[in-house]
Amino acid sequence: MTKSLIGPFIFALSVVIFVFLFQFLIKSLDQFVGKGLSIWLIIQLISLNLAWMLTLAVPMAMLVSSLMAYGSLASGNEITIMKASGISLPRLMIPLIVFSxxxxxxxxxxxxDILPEANHRARILLFDISKTKPTFILEAGKFSDDLNGVQILVKKTFPNSNNIEGVYIYSYSDPENKTLITSKNGDISFSTDFKKVIMNLNDGEIHQLNVKDVNSKYRNVKFEKHRLTFDAEGFGFQNSNENTFSRGDRELSAGAMNLVVDSLKNARDNLDNKFRETLLKEIISMQRLNFRDTIITKPVILVPDMNTDGTIKSNKTGLTTYYDSLRNMIRVFFNKKNEFKNIEIQSQQLVKQIDSYDVEIYKKFSIPFACVVFALLGAPLGYRVKKGGFGIAAGLSLLFFLLYWVCLIGGEKLADRALVSPFTGMWIANIIIGLLGLYLMFKSS
Structure with missing residues (x-):
């Protein structure tokens, strides 16, 4: 039974990876075209991206292979004969379950171990490719401004050489001096390190005029040979240092993310402690206001004390002192309100980060467990369909994989919004598909 599984599994895995790879190349094609990337560099990028493709392809291949294997057995009445001999479908599924x-x-x-490192290197490589400028190309009759500070126009180029004819170079790197260089012919090439563009010009002129100084003289210099070098930094591909790039949640192992989660939880606990301490201080401050000292038991006529000059002496009663303290306390409370609000916002952000990392941690286990879930579904489904062809198996697999993917993505979105726990969000797809598989298995038995 195991041999009948391995063949369809490898075939289905190859087909699914090919589909993912084709989709990736179509999506990323515009990032490669015209940048002079080597074949080895493109192969390296594809190899690194095969990691996430394999993560998704293996569970899907498990579903396809189990459908094909058990569908083929059912179509040949082999399962019926085995069941007549007292061998139940769950017992027939033991090799499949072990394999899953x-x-x-x-x-x-x-x-x-492998996927986080591959994701990290792929992100850095894509960044390096994205910052690589397109290959410097001169087209006859069109201005080129790929080089900083100059515009270049040539009348004629030659496809099999670097020779050019009818060259016009307009330099605007110096705002005070306008420079125009003309040449009948020459050649253009890169330096060996791709950091410079070198132009060798023949039989030409240099025209220069200072536009800021009206008294300056127009300069016209003729030359037989003239060499120009331009900065071409960025045209050649350059590898970035991996140590300068921080890692995202999909570029870390579950153990590394658990360490990050622990540090985030400690930061949240510190914020909660700070909130409680600040709130406790305010409560103690408010309790210092003693109402019993300011209770008026009978009407009192307050006669103000007079100064010698006829003005009223400042004489605060206990009641007015209390109200002054109360006003101060209200003012302090509203000032502290913003502090409490900031603490609450920071705490909520930390909770979101914790949930985001928890989602990725559970995902590293829930997607691999889909191998087991799809094995439970594929065998009874193949038995009921009783057709082992790849077309039917692929169609049914695609349908259930889409259902699984919708549940997985939906659970992730709900977990990110804190509507469900990260565990529930990441495992709900396995629970639904697994229960469906168990139902079909016992129904077929």
Whole structure:
């Protein structure tokens, strides 16, 4: 039984990876065209992106292979004969379940050891490619401003050489001096390190005029040979230092993300402690206001004391002192309100970050477990369909994989919005598909 699984599994895995790879190339094609990237560099980028493709392709291949294997057995009445001999469908599924748990373990190791590093290197490589300027190309009759500070126009180029004819170079790097260089012919090339563009011009003129000084003289210099060098930094591909790039949540293992989550939880606890301490101080301050000292038990006529000059002496009663303290306390409370609000916002942001990392941690285990879930679904589904062809298996697999993917993405969105826990969001797809598989398995038995 195991041999009948491995063949369809490898075939289905190859087909699914090819589909993902084709989609990736179509999506990223505009980033490669015209940048003079080597074949080795493109192969390296594809190899690094195969990691996430493999993560998604293995569970889907498990579903396709189980559908094909058990559908083929059912179409040949082999399962019927085995069931007549007293061998139940769950017993027939033991090799498949063992195989699925082996793949589950291998994919957990892959997702924690290989996938984060591949994602990190792929992101850096894509960044390096994105900042690489398109290859410097001169087209006859069109101005080129790919080089900083100059515009170049040539009348004629030659496809099999670097020779050019009818050259006009307008320099605007110096705002005071306008310079125009003309040449009948020459050649253009890159330096060996791709950091300079070198132009060798023949039989030409240099026209220069200072536009800021009206008294300056127009300069006209003729030359037989003249060499120009321009800065071409960025035209050649350059690797970035990996140590200068921070890692995102998809570029970390589950263990590394757990450490980040612990530090975020400590930061949140510190904020909560700060909030409680600040609130406690305000409560103690308010309790210092003693109402019993300011209670009026009978009407009192307050006669103000007079100064010798006829003005009233400042004489605060206990009641007015209390109200002054109360006003101060209200003012302090409203000032502290903003501080409390800031603490609350910071705490909410930390909770969102914690949930985001928890989602990625659970995802590293829930997607590999889909191998087991799809094995539980594929075998009874293949038995009921009783057709082992790749077309039917691929169609049914695509349908259930889309259902699984919708549940997974939906759960992730709900977890990010704190509507469900990260565990529920990441495992709800496995629970739904797994229960459906168990139902079909016992129904077929």
């Amino acid at each position: 748990f082996v793949m589950f373990y291998l994919m957990i190791r892959f997702n924690n």
